[in-house]
Amino acid sequence: MKRRLSIFLGCLLVVANIGAYASPEDDRKALLKHYKQILPNVKQADYVLGALALNPDAKEQYDSIMMFPPFVNDVDVGRELWEKPFKNGKTFTSCFRNGGKNVAGSYPYFDNGVGKVITFENALNACLRHNDEAELKYGSNELGLLSAYAKSLSDGMKVNIKVEGKDALAAYENGKDYYYSRRGQLNFSCAICHVDNAGKFTRSEQLSPMIGQAAHWPEFRAGTELVTLQGRFRQCQKNVRAAPLEYNSEEYNNLEYFMTYMSKGLPMQTPVFRK
Amino acid sequence: MKNKSSILTVLAVVLAASAGPVMAADDGKGKELSGRDIAFDNKKGNCLSCHAVPNDPKAVAAGNIAPPFIMMKERYPDRAKLRAQIWDSTQANPKTAMPPFGKHRILSEQEIDLVVDFVQSL
Numbered sequence: 261m262k263r264r265l266s267i268f269l270g271c272l273l274v275v276a277n278i279g280a281y282a283s284p285e286d287d288r289k290a291l292l293k294h295y296k297q298i299l300p301n302v303k304q305a306d307y308v309l310g311a312l313a314l315n316p317d318a319k320e321q322y323d324s325i326m327m328f329p330p331f332v333n334d335v336d337v338g339r340e341l342w343e344k345p346f347k348n349g350k351t352f353t354s355c356f357r358n359g360g361k362n363v364a365g366s367y368p369y370f371d372n373g374v375g376k377v378i379t380f381e382n383a384l385n386a387c388l389r390h391n392d393e394a395e396l397k398y399g400s401n402e403l404g405l406l407s408a409y410a411k412s413l414s415d416g417m418k419v420n421i422k423v424e425g426k427d428a429l430a431a432y433e434n435g436k437d438y439y440y441s442r443r444g445q446l447n448f449s450c451a452i453c454h455v456d457n458a459g460k461f462t463r464s465e466q467l468s469p470m471i472g473q474a475a476h477w478p479e480f481r482a483g484t485e486l487v488t489l490q491g492r493f494r495q496c497q498k499n500v501r502a503a504p505l506e507y508n509s510e511e512y513n514n515l516e517y518f519m520t521y522m523s524k525g526l527p528m529q530t531p532v533f534r535k
Numbered sequence: 536m537k538n539k540s541s542i543l544t545v546l547a548v549v550l551a552a553s554a555g556p557v558m559a560a561d562d563g564k565g566k567e568l569s570g571r572d573i574a575f576d577n578k579k580g581n582c583l584s585c586h587a588v589p590n591d592p593k594a595v596a597a598g599n600i601a602p603p604f605i606m607m608k609e610r611y612p613d614r615a616k617l618r619a620q621i622w623d624s625t626q627a628n629p630k631t632a633m634p635p636f637g638k639h640r641i642l643s644e645q646e647i648d649l650v651v652d653f654v655q656s657l
Contacts, residue, residue, distance in 0.1 A: 445641055446634040447625070457600050457632060462584050463577075464596040 284423045284432055284521050288471075291455070291522060295469050299459050307472030308526050310534075314459055314466050318535075325533045331408075331480035335531065338409030341402065346391040352410065355387035364414035365528050368517045369421070370428035377431050377513040381407055381488075399507035404486045408478045411530035419475050419528060421521040435518030438511055439470070444502030474519040476529040483533070489516060570653030573646050580642060580650055585632065588657060600632055604657040611655065618651045 282290070292304070299314065306313040312322050329335075342352050342360075353359040367380035378386075381403055385395040396403035423432045439450045450470070453462070458469040477489040487495070490512050494504035505512050574580040575594065587603040588594035597603075611617035620627060622637030636642045642650065 445639045447639060448632070448634070452632045456630070460598065460600045462598040462600060 284429070287436070288522055288524060291471055294455065295458065295471060299469060302469075304471075305526060307469055308475045308523070308529050310468035310472060310476070311466040313472075314468075322533060329480070329533055330483035331486075331531065331533065334405055334480065334484055334486060335409050335412060338405035338407070341406040342409050346388075346393050348391055350391055352384065352387055355383070355390065360410055361413045362417040364411045364530070365417035365419045366421070368513060368520060370423065370425070370431055370517070372425060372427060375427055376510065377517045379508070379513055379516055380411065381508065382513075384410065399488075399491065401486060404478055404488050404491070407488065408480075408486065408531040411477070411528070414528055415530050416527050419520060419523045419526050421517070421524050423517075423521060431514045432518050432521060434511070435514035435516070438515045439518060444497065444500035446500040446502075448500040450496065470519065471522050472526055473523065474516065475523040475526050476532045478531050479534045480531060481534050487534075489519075568646075568649070570649035570651070573642065574650050574653055579646065580636070582650075582654075590657065604654055607655050607657045614651060614655060617655060618647065621647055621651060621654075 295302070295307070302313050309319065309322075312319045345351050356363050364380050367383060368377045370376070371378045381398065384403065384406060388395050396406065423429055442449045442452070453467050454470045454473065458467050460467055474489060477487075477492075479487045479492070481487050488507075490507050493512055493515065494507075497504040568576070568579075571591075572579075574582045577584070582588075582604075583594055583597040585598045585600035587597040587599065589603050589605055607617070611620070620633075623635035624631045624633040625635060634641055636650075637644065637647055
């Protein structure tokens with residue numbers, strides 16, 4: 261009897277735990293609700309525009325710049341890299357389904373085989389490796405430009421990230437912890453600016469909401485200066501006087517995984533101009 | 536040994552920097568920085584990043600993350616409380632956005648005193 265009671269209580273505890281546990285989908289919905297409250301006039305699809313969605317004048321300037329993007333030649337360099345045959349005659353298209361069209365929105369994904377997050381840049385390098393070519397250095401302009409072109413083939417694709425299984429969830433939670441932890445001499449977390457204070461101004465810069473942030477990379481800043489998402493992580497960390505991590509570090513990849521999940525369902529805009 | 540001497544050099548530089556009066560870093564004349572200078576300098580207090588100073592025409596392009604500096608004597612009659620807020624505002628509010636200027640040595644104790652005087656005057 262006693263044993264049955266304890267089993268019963270144990271079951272109750274499990275049920276209570278499930279009730280209290282926030283899934284990635286719960287996190288995303290809670291965040292959407294938060295932004296609806298603090299930025300009631302922004303349509304969900306416009307979160308991809310970041311701070312531009314909050315400033316009609318800036319958005320108008322952006323639209324006119326994007327009609328003739330100043331970075332077309334840079335993206336062309338990426339296209340040449342993408343189309344150049346490997347020594348075995350194959351190209352990057354052989355490594356991706358659909359010839360690489362509308363695939364980038366499914367990255368990063370969690371690979372249970374290797375037990376870690378695989379970013380789109382990882383997939384590009386894996387393609388080089390499988391074809392006996394030298395990999396490109398993470399953080400290099402070359403890999404950035406290649407990813408800019410390759411991701412442009414997925415422009416408009418809806419972000420479609422999956423977190424399935426306990427290891428994938430652990431990577432997601434690790435990225436989430438990173439986003440919400442304070443660090444650096446200035447003691448900021450990513451969330452203090454981009455969750456708590458989204459829409460407000462620091463000096464004359466308006467803070468973008470986190471949802472949408474991962475869906476429009478790489479960016480070309482001030483016209484032709486290529487900045488990747490992880491390059492932006494590094495800039496932010498320098499701004500708060502924290503030590504930036506290495507490109508392609510496990511922490512940054514997990515952070516990218518978490519942030520991209522938060523942009524789930526939004527149409528990718530790749531690549532884009534930012535001032 | 537080499538390590539030891541470089542540690543000594545760092546110590547000497549740190550001591551020299553903290554012992555003297557607060558100087559403008561890139562100003563050859565060695566003019567002392569006022570509380571207002573420190574508050575406005577984006578490498579120092581950078582208060583304008585988040586706080587507006589409505590009654591100061593030089594306080595342009597200020598942010599709006601935190602409350603504007605007005606009627607500060609009324610809001611903080613107790614100078615020690617204002618100083619504590621600047622030194623480490625996470626004590627009063629763990630969720631604050633404000634950097635802990637004293638605790639993380641973003642400003643020296645002397646610089647914080649000057650900023651407290653300036654902010655209280657607004």
